[in-house]
Amino acid sequence: MPETDLRLLPGDMNGMDAIELGCGTGYVSGWMARRGARVVGVDISAEQLRTARRLAEQHRVEVTFVEASAEEVPCPDxxxxxxxSEYGAATWCDPHVWIPEAHRLLRPSGELVFMSNSTLSVVCSPDVGPAGERLERDYFPLHRLDWRQDGGGIEFNLPVSGWFRLLRDTGFEVVDFFEVQAxxxxxxxxxxxxxxxxxxxxSEQGWRARKR
Ligand SMILES: C[S@@+](CC[C@H](N)C(=O)[O-])C[C@H]1O[C@@H](n2cnc3c(N)ncnc32)[C@H](O)[C@@H]1O
Structure with missing residues (x-):
């Protein structure tokens, strides 16, 4: 699904200060820099940031990369x-920690956009093997998911109503909730x-929320 269809980013980011939480190889950060934003890419992995810096240099985009957890970002309020966050903090950080941290980092009316695995796909996924057509785990307690038996890691997700409530209680207005169809x-x-x-x-879902 190309970004031209998804439209996660504003078309014109001239003069904006933007941050990517869990930037990995930094391609989303690069797209934002090309749209005119001053960009900070945060990732917990020094190795990922080495790749991100190399790619930014190769593609001639200016991004400030910071090695830190998206749960505790060393930038001012x-x-x-x-x-x-595109499968960064949105997947790998505790939402009860990183969502308030994103709120702290944003200016009033600032936007948070994030995308990760859908809640439905997680409920339909057994501990080992691909998602099927059966409900494989309880919905309401969804939070920390351990996929290490299947070669994955520790991920986080919430029931859809839990995401809405967390965003609202943190001080965001939910502008959009989208589900991606392959x-x-x-x-x-x-x-x-x-x-x-x-x-x-x-299999994928995302949110657009505005800081109140
Ligand atoms: C699947 S990548 C997604 C990032 C990017 N969209 C990409 O495809 O390269 C996930 C990234 O999240 C990072 N990550 C995991 N836990 C993190 C944390 N607590 N804080 C910041 N980044 C984290 C990983 O190091 C990895 O680079």
Whole structure:
């Protein structure tokens, strides 16, 4: 699903201060810099940041990379207009910690956009193997998920109502909640879903929220 369809980012980011929480190789940070933003990319992995710095240099984009946890970012309060996480903090950090941290970093009316695995895909995923058509775990207690038996790591997710409540209670207004439908499907497993599953059910979901 290309960004031209998803539209996670504002088209014009001229003069904006933007931060990516869990930037990995930094391609989203690079896109924001190309749109005119002053960008900080935060990641906990020195190795990922080495790759991100190399790619930023190769593609001639200016991004300030910071090695830190997105749960505790060494930047002052209210220093950004836009915060984003594409499978970074949105997947790997405790939402009860990183969502308030993103709120702290944003200026009033600043936007937080994040995207990760859908709640439905997690409920339909067994401890080992791809998502299927059965409910494999309880919905209401969803929070910390341990995929290490399947070669993954510790991830976080919440019931959909839990995400709404957390965002609202933290001081965000939810502007949008979106579920991504794969444009075409096949039998091969990518990450933990088949293309066919992701065409029939949402495997990815995202949020756009504005700081009140
Ligand atoms: C799947 S990548 C996604 C980032 C980016 N969109 C990409 O595809 O390169 C996940 C990133 O989250 C980072 N990460 C995991 N836990 C983190 C934390 N507590 N704080 C900041 N980054 C974290 C990892 O180091 C990794 O670079």
């Amino acid at each position: 209210e220093s950004f207009d836009f915060a984003i 444009p075409s499907g096949g039998d091969e497993v990518n990450f933990f879903v088949t293309g066919d599953w992701a065409r029939r059910f949402p």
